[in-house]
Amino acid sequence: MSEEILVNVTPRETRVAVVENGMLQELHIERGWRRGVVGNIYKGRVQRVMPGMQAAFVELGLERAAFLHANDVVRPAPVDAGQTEDAPPQPISTPSIVELLRDGQEIVVQVVKDPIGTKGARLTTQISIPSRYLVLLPQSRTVGVSARIEDEAERLRLKTLVSDLSASHGGHGYIVRTNAEGQPAEALAEDIAYLSRVWNVVERRGREAAAGTIIYEDLSLPLRAVRDLIRRDVEKVRVDSRDTYDRLQAFVAKYMPVLAEKIELYAGDRPIFDLYGVEDEIGRALDKQVPLKSGGYLVIDQTEAMTTIDVNTGSFLGQRNLEETVYRTNLEAAQAVARQLRLRNLGGIIIIDFIDMTDPEHRRQVLRTLEKSLSRDHAKTTVYDFSPLGLVEMTRKRTVESLERQLSETCPQCSGRGSVKTAETVTYEVFREITRAVRQFDAARLLVIASPKVVARITEEESAAVAELEEFLGKTIRFQADEQYLQEQFDVVLL
Known part of the structure; x- marks a missing residue:
């Protein structure tokens, strides 16, 4: 490739x-x-502890206070009297946030998710600093290896090598990244030395810096x-x-x-x-509809709660029968969905509505194709089996805004609904507002200012209704078109 x-x-x-x-x-x-702030490390001050949310808001000097949940606060694990250092840690329940933090406390935190929409940044005290081949975990002693390195001998070599190198640089924990596969000891030793220098600087700045100060900025x-x-x-x-x-x-x-x-x-x-x-691809990535080569298409809808993806056959008729047509379309759609998720940077909960298939083996193949296509995605994804309704549920880790929300803003015409009221609907709203205004205020004449399309409909198709309304109210009504008015906007002015 x-x-x-x-x-x-x-x-x-x-x-x-x-x-x-x-x-x-x-x-x-x-x-x-x-610029995004994911990966940056700050000296923050706890603004407010929220026991009901098991979280705290932390002031970093950004536009909005950031969010720190109790699960993301590092705390020392209790050591039993008979427990050895090599024994696996015993699971512990999360203490109350009030036991971990207090209002006004200064704390070193790292941003794990950019501010999205109206939400502030998401924080953790579990610091991690990446390099070319490794990720430093200064509060851990564990060495892990990326699951994408599949060769067991290579995994063992890397884990042993990094563990030995770590022992001479503070004994910190590390994650061995996929890029480390096949790398010599010298390259990994350089990375560990670099990360140790960075962590020493972060520790020093964390002690000396004032609250609300950035102490490490990602590249x-x-x-x-x-x-x-x-x-x-x-x-x-x-x-x-x-x-x-x-x-x-x-x-x-x-x-x-x-x-x-x-x-x-x-x-x-x-x-x-x-x-x-x-x-051209960026322009197409902002469209809701994604054409498939077969003639089918996807419809992608991003909402606050989740993203839904609907698969349609479109003009694809296939070669044999309906089931084969559906299967081929779904296979192509599975690959297209994986690409669109990466391209559009869609995250959170994602629901995929593949075209219904009756053959269980076809379902398994479509799911396998989706998982294989997602394997090159840098973001963590989890895919679940077909639900009883024939839907595939999955999650994709999101750290920054989607492409659409980075490049677009809410439509002023429809306020994000994706549709506007028809000229007919607005016409009858105008009539109701005229009646309401006459009953509340005394005026001899009325002026209605609206969009050209609405005024055209009123003066042409509803002229008889206007005449009846003038006779009923005993008032003269005049209409004025204004290009600046959106279709749903209008004003009734008393003269």
């Missing part, structure tokens, strides 16, 4: 696109005035992309900015010199995203 990473830089916005076999799979956006988007997204099958990282290219070269020279040859400066006249068709 051919994969490239494209970095497009403009003065106030940086975009990173992951393209696999010529198709856009992921898009990451960072704007200068609104900028281009550097994070190189650190987190490059895998063995990534052929090139193409950058259209000389300054960003130089910074990437300096970064990889210091931390991952073997990747230096993969970083390439793009100096073509045509914009890099246009060259790869990324701009």
Whole structure:
């Protein structure tokens, strides 16, 4: 599989696109005035402890106070008299938040989820700091290995190696990332030394900094992309900015010199995203409907509670029978759904309504195709079996806003409903408002200002009704069209 990473830089916005076999799979956006805060570590102050929510609000110096749940507060595990250091920790219940935190307390926290909508950032005191091959867990002693490294001999080698290296650098815990597979001891030793230096700085700043201060900031988007997204099958990282290219070269020279040859400066006249068709794909990623090659299509609806995805056959008639047609459409849809989740960065609860299938083996194959297609997703996903209603429920970890909510805002015409009242409905609302106004206030004449479409309907199709209303009320009613008025807007003015 051919994969490239494209970095497009403009003065106030940086975009990173992951393209696999010529198709856009992921898009990451960072704007200068609104950089994400996930991964940043702050010295915060507890603003308010909420016992009923088992949580606290913490002031970080951001626009809104952040949210810290009791489950995300590190606490020392109790040690039984006969328990050895190597024994597995005994499960303990979460103490009350009032036992863990108090109002006004200063605390070092890390952001695990950006502010989304009206919600503040989500926090944890369980600090983790990533590098190229490892994730440092300074409050743990455990070494874990990514589940995507499947070779048992390699897993054992990495775990043993990192455990031995960790012992000489404070004995901290680590997660071995997928990128570490096949890496020599020297590369992992460099990562551990780097992470130890970073943690020493974080500890010192945590003691000295004032509350509401950032004490560790994650890398900028281009550097994070190189650190987190490059895998063995990534052929090139193409950058259209000389300054960003130089910074990437300096970064990889210091931390991952073997990747230096993969970083390439793009100096073509045509914009890099246009060259790869990324701009068109971004536009399509904002549409509700996603066409499938077979003629079927997906309909994606994102709501506050969940995202629903409906699969339809459309014009696809198939070659044999209805069941075969449905099966083929669902197989294609399963792959398309996995891609759209990554591209649109949809998270939380996701409900997929595949077309009904009667053959249990077809259901298993569709589910297997979905899980396989999700295997390349960087976000954690969990897929459940078909429900009795034929729906597939799944979750995808969300740390930042979806692509739609990063690039779009609520429609002023419909206020986010996705539809507006018909001109006929608004016409009868106007009539009711006229009657209400005349009964409340004394006026000889009335002026109604509304959108051109509503005024046209009233003066043409409802002219007889207007005449009846004028006779009934004993008032003269005049109508005025205004292009500035939306279809549902109108004003009744007493003259």
